Amino acid sequence: MSTTDQPAPATSDAPPQRYTAQLAAELELAWQQRWADEGTFEAPNPSGPWGDAEAVAGREPLFVMDMFPYPSGAGLHVGHPLGYIATDVWARYQRMCGRNVLHTLGYDAFGLPAEQYAVQTGQHPRVTTEANITTMRRQLRRLGLGHDARRSVSTIDPEYYRWTQWIFRELFESWYDPEHVRADGGRGAARPVAELRAAYASGARRPEDGSTWAELDDVARRRLVDAHRLAYVSDTPVNWCPGLGTVLANEEVTADGRSERGNFPVVKRPLKQWMLRITAYADRLVDDLERLDWPEAVKSMQRHWIGRSTGAQVRFALVGSTVGPAAGEQDLEVFTTRPDTLFGVTFMVVAPEHASLDAVPAAWPEGTPEPWTGGAATPAEAVAAYRVQAAARTDAERTDEGRTKTGVFTGLHATNPVTGTAVPVFTADYVLIGYGTGAIMAVPGQDERDFAFAERFELPVIRTVQPPEGFEGGAFTGEGPAVNSSNDDVDLDGLDVVAAKERIAAHLERTGAGRPVTTYRLRDWLFSRQRYWGEPFPVVYDEHGLPLAVPADQLPVLLPEVPDYSPRTFEPDDVTSDPEPPLARAQEWVHVTLDLGDGPKQYRRETNTMPNWAGSCWYELRYLDPQNTELLVDPDVERYWMGPRADRAAGGPGAADTGGVDLYVGGVEHAVLHLLYARFWHKALFDLGHVSSEEPFRRLFNQGYVQADAFTDGRGFHVPAAEVVETTSASGAREFSFEGEPVTREYGKMGKSLKNVVTPDEMYEAYGADTFRLYEMSMGPLDQSRPWETRAVVGSQRFLQRLWRNVVDEMTGQLVITEEPATAAVRALVHRTTDGVSADLAALRFNTAIAKLIELNNELTKLPAAPREAVEPLVLMLAPLAPHVAEELWRRLGHAGSLAHHPFPQADPALLVQETVTCVVQVQGKVRDRLEVPADITEDALRELALASPALQRALDGRGVRTVVVRAPKLVNVVPA
RNA sequence: GCCCCGAUAGGCGAAUUGGCAUAGCCGAUGGAUUCAAAAUCCGUUGUUUGUGGGUUCGAGUCCCACUCGGGGUACCA
CATH class of the missing domain: 3.40.50.620 (HUPs)
Incomplete structure (x- = not known):
């Protein structure tokens, strides 16, 4: 704001040795040079x-x-x-x-x-x-x-990204062995793939597809091992962003299906891409959060992102499926976190992409209600139509919550393993193919989504948890005793949710109908980008199209020169487009002859680059x-x-x-x-x-953010915040105007578009770096966002000026401190300040540390001359916050070296205890008198002293005394009868 | 909807375990200085801690409900 924030003039009529922006700049630059020359901050x-x-x-x-x-x-x-x-x-x-x-x-x-x-x-x-x-x-x-x-x-330094590539190579050459016992006793660790290969070769481990190592040829063996690497090529659906011309990680896509950067639409497309197996670490990433000193908010965001949930996988037998050895022998596996509600299942739902839908009955079963069919003549037609409809919707549309549930009956039924009842199987897009098994058991009595679906299709509701008296909602998701949950083999009735889960889990395991399972929301990390300005992968492909790592001693793989840095970008909504990375244009680079152990051969380089996160x-x-x-x-x-x-x-x-x-x-x-x-x-x-x-x-x-006022004019356009004038109206309200016209105040981040940017350079010029540092640190607690107010910066400058004047004569530059010892009161204040400032700095409470330093300085200002004994600790304590001016004052106080490594002042505990303290005398919690008492006064003596207080007696107004609470030496509270 | 954080003077903020409500800065205001102003210096000025209830001798602090603001997240079964 222009009216009041004029900085100290750089100039002429100020005393020659005043601590102005100009003087600050001179000594700041000099000290910065000296620190650099002397290597002051080089850590051995x-x-x-x-x-x-x-x-x-x-x-x-x-x-x-x-x-x-x-x-x-x-x-x-x-x-x-x-x-x-x-x-x-x-x-x-x-x-x-x-x-x-x-x-x-x-x-x-x-x-x-x-x-x-x-x-x-x-x-x-x-x-x-x-x-x-x-x-x-x-x-x-x-x-x-x-x-x-x-x-x-x-x-971007090749000597740096050499090691980024080296780590990628390590990930490529490793797999996650969930059985490996770590040094800390935990299970699961990354191990060299050589160990995996050896385990297959020795027969200690069988290929997962049922084949044997011996019968596999070289290429098949490599494919098998490749599929286990921590860095692997996958051909699954990924986030393709045509507008950016690149694929993105899940973490880079917003909840409404757009790119975090640029806000372009993102679609799922199957593409061959590098993935990193972060999911192998899901448990350790969650569990170890507890061992970190991190803000709870960040821990909870990570926990949520990993999304570990424990439950059970339960097998239902499908009735009516047209595939499988015989109808009725096909299974439908579901994942649930509430196996205790198994008796309340009244229907099933599978995602539209679910494989069981490939084999639905030829005709609707007898008595299928009309609304279930979606108007189709056969289940196959209904399912096909619904699949088309679901595929046409974006993820964002599918997950839009207010939307009424849609779905169709599949003609299939599934048999509940505990009740033996066959319930209808629907397909609906509220079940996601990517989570759990892509199929759920629906329990409308205990799940809101299932209840909404049941209402729509008039499906029955069975309560298996007793809601409290007077409960009127649909689904009851709270705690309560199990009901309607027993058969000949198992009885959950009366158990609370936790106990019921345990009992049913044991039962399912015994009968083979289910097993405990943990699922995660976290997906593997999509690690390829179709970009030029990133680390090239240390990977080449051979004649089989299989990846091989470039040997460590041949790193870095340098980023080649290309004629055009841009990936091909497309219309943001062109879902049929394909990625075209810029590196593919460097054909001479792409085709390379290398000796990877079996003589020089032709290879083709990977043309994707790593994402921005790799280097960090x-x-x-x-x-x-x-x-x-x-x-x-x-x-x-x-x-x-x-x-x-x-x-x-x-x-x-x-x-x-x-x-x-x-x-x-x-x-x-x-x-x-x-x-x-x-x-x-x-x-x-x-x-x-x-x-x-x-x-x-x-x-x-x-840390919090620095925010700033921004102003819009009558047309809603932002005006330069620095030129807005603030006035106070007759009623005391703050009013703002720009070029005489009233403007509206907004509050937000600092940025070009809001026209409210203030730069550090402006601050150095107007106040110097130390004042700027001090102001930033005194604005408030570090973890809170705070509004920038340029006109308030002068407060920090005034403090430094007052301190400077306490040490140096503004006209002559001579020292003005006294070598006489400080009074006991000043000495005690110095030690109290030292004590408080140390604690504040250690705990990152810089704002309160600064307040204490100002307080001490203000006391010194009142003296005819500040004693060296007080000034030196003050300068040392200020040094972390305003290092240049502290160094300069320290030098002028007669010390030769930098104070950067000088011991921080220590408070003498003996000087922290005060001889007398002010004791508050309260009646019913209200302060009625203050007494100056010895710090070591006994409870009894204090009680007596307090009761003798005339002010207290006046407040009691003749009432008797019921209790007296004494907290010697600071407080006495009298409770009247 | 759910989860987390916050609300103290005109603005920003301080307040170990519940124990004097506000340390420090800005602003406002009076004065010194000045030919005048800026800058500088000295002084003055502040609320009942978002609302309602509860626990307690005593609540900004603990508990419950609500309001407002900020952030995160969502058919995750």
């Missing part, structure tokens, strides 16, 4: 190229990380650095506490924007991306972040050892920074530590995508023995 490793055993000795390692930024060409706004400043403050604080802190920042630089820009301009995406990285590095350096610049990596799945590991040319990361180095440590376990009592990054700060938007993928890769690397930590990120913290 225990071994390897940056090994320094001496520097490492006696210092606890601490690994702090920000989420990998994409170097956008649009530039930063003031919201972007919020998390970077927070991690920097914390890292600087921990460094002063004596820890060996690793903090750096790299760039997740593959991605769509640079590619799209390349398509428009013909400029190679590497050129634009590298230019963007340079710009962003400059902008961030100006913030004064204490990063170890040597460790900054970029995913493991970057934390490369920060540790970025120059290692032999290994992804040296095991010693990984164990030092990320290995499990009993004293850092995040889970409940007794939970083993997972290891991982000590603090990972970023936005909640990566809750499922990046954070799930990275955990999966890390666990696979753990299984294969490449890392000692089980999880990549031990502690996760989601």
Whole structure:
């Protein structure tokens, strides 16, 4: 807003040594240069190229990380650095506490924007991306972040993506052995495929299709093994997005069936694509969440995404099927989480795509009600018509909830294994082919969806859980005793839901009609993209069309030059289009002669590229050892920074530590995508023995967003927020106008389209980096979103100016502090502040830490001269938050070196206890008097003292005293009779 | 619909285990400084903690119901 946010003038008539934006800029740039020259923030490793055993000795390692930024060409706004400043403050604080802190920042630089820009301009995406990285590095350096610049990596660097490809290769060369006993005692781990091959060859394992290894030829054996790899080619329906010209992972498709990026329609199409077997890790990904110090919201999103549900698979015998050895011998398997309601099944439903529909009876059974037939003459016709209808609907339409249930009878019946009753089988699109078995047992008495369907087709309802008195709804999904649930062999009546589930499960297993089953919502990760600007797969195909990994010593597979960076894109709704990746155009690259062990042969390269998530799945590991040319990361180095440590376990009592990054700060938007993928890769690397930590990120913290007011004019167009004038009306309401015309205030994210962007560069120029850092950190708790208010930034600047004046004369630059000792009161305040600030910084409560520092400074301001004894701790405590001005004051106070590694002040416990405290005297919880009492006063003495208070007696107004609650020395509460 | 988070002065926020309701910043306002203004400095100003109930000697804090705002998610059987 223009009226009140004029920054301090850079200028002429200000005293020469005033802490203005200009002076701040000078000393900030100087200190940034010095930190860089001296390598102040370079963290030593225990071994390897940056090994320094001496520097490492006696210092606890601490690994702090920000989420990998994409170097956008649009530039930063003031919201972007919020998390970077927070991690920097914390890292600087921990460094002063004596820890060996690793903090750096790299760039997740593959991605769509640079590619799209390349398509428009013909400029190679590497050129634009590298230019963007340079710009962003400059902008961030100006913030004064204490990063170890040597460790900054970029995913587009061939020396980096060499290892991304190497990990993919490891996944390709592995399978998941669910029986393998891990070191931690758990079952299931990634193992080399050689073990699988050996197990087949020895007969210890039989091919799943019933054949034998011996009778298979070479190609068949390879196909068999390939089908088990953690990275495998699949030909199943995938999310094809014609508008983007690429396929997408489930996680990249929104609930209404559109691409998260670009909002284009997405359709399911069967296509040959690379998949990663993340589902093998579903259980560990869910279970290990409990061992992580993560926000509950993120954990619950991951749990939900994985969607583990336990239940039973139950077999019903089909009656009327025209296939199978004989009618009635075909089975229909369903998955249910409520096997306890089995006695309440009154019909069955299969998804329209279900295989049982290929063999429906030739004619409607006797007495089929007209509405069930959909008006068709035969079941085959009804089913066929319904299938066409269902196929024509998009997923979004099918799952639109308000829609009335549709479906048709199939002519089939199925026999309930516990009641022996045959119930009709319907097909309806509310049952999804992709979940469970694609078929359900319908229990309208206990399931809302089944009830809605039953109402529509007038199907009977049997209650098997007794609803409470007065229950009037349809389906009852709550807890209650089982009813109507017994036969000669099993009796559930009277049992609660849990007990009933157990008993029926045991019964089903005994009779062979069912077995316990766990299903997951999580699907395998679709890993191919038809893009240019991504990592090429380290894969070639031989004459059989089967994939082979490029040997590790031949990595990286470099991204070839192509004439055109664009994949072929299509009309967004052209569902018949096929993907055409740009790499396919580099024909000389695609056809390659390699020696993979049996002499030079012709191969064809994979022309898809990896998705954007690949590079960010493991970057934390490369920060540790970025120059290692032999290994992804040296095991010693990984164990030092990320290995499990009993004293850092995040889970409940007794939970083993997972290891991982000590603090990972970023936005909640990566809750499922990046954070799930990275955990999966890390666990696979753990299984294969490449890392000692089980999880990549031990502690996760989601910072809030910086939001900003935006304004629209009478026509609804956004006007530049910086030029809006605020006034207060006669009634006290806030009013806003632009060029004299009233405008309406909105609230939202900062962005070009809302015309409310404020950049860090503007802030450096107007206030300096330290003021900007301080303001960002003082706006509120880090995990909360907060509104940006440029005019309030001046508050932080005034604080630094007051501090500066307490130390330095604005005219002469001379020190103005006194060497005299501080008074007892000031000394006590310094120690109380130290105590509070340490706790606040450690707990990421930067806003309250700053408030305490301001308070101390305000006290010092009132003195004729601030004592060195108070000023020095204040400067040191400020250092993590406003490092440049702190360094400068520290220098002027007569210290030669940087304070970055200087010990953080420690509070003397003896000075924290106060001699006297104010005791509150209450009547019935209301404060009636205050007494100054010795801190060590006894309960009895305090009671007596309080009862003698005239103010208390006045408040009691002659009433007697019933009880006196004494909490010495701070409170006495009198309860009148 | 379900799940999670939030609601404290004009705005942003603070308040260990239930124990003095507000630390700090902005704004507003009076003054100093100034030829005047900006900047700077000094002072003043604030509510009954979204609503209703409950537990308690005592509730911003715990419990129940509701309202509003934000986020996640959905025929997942």
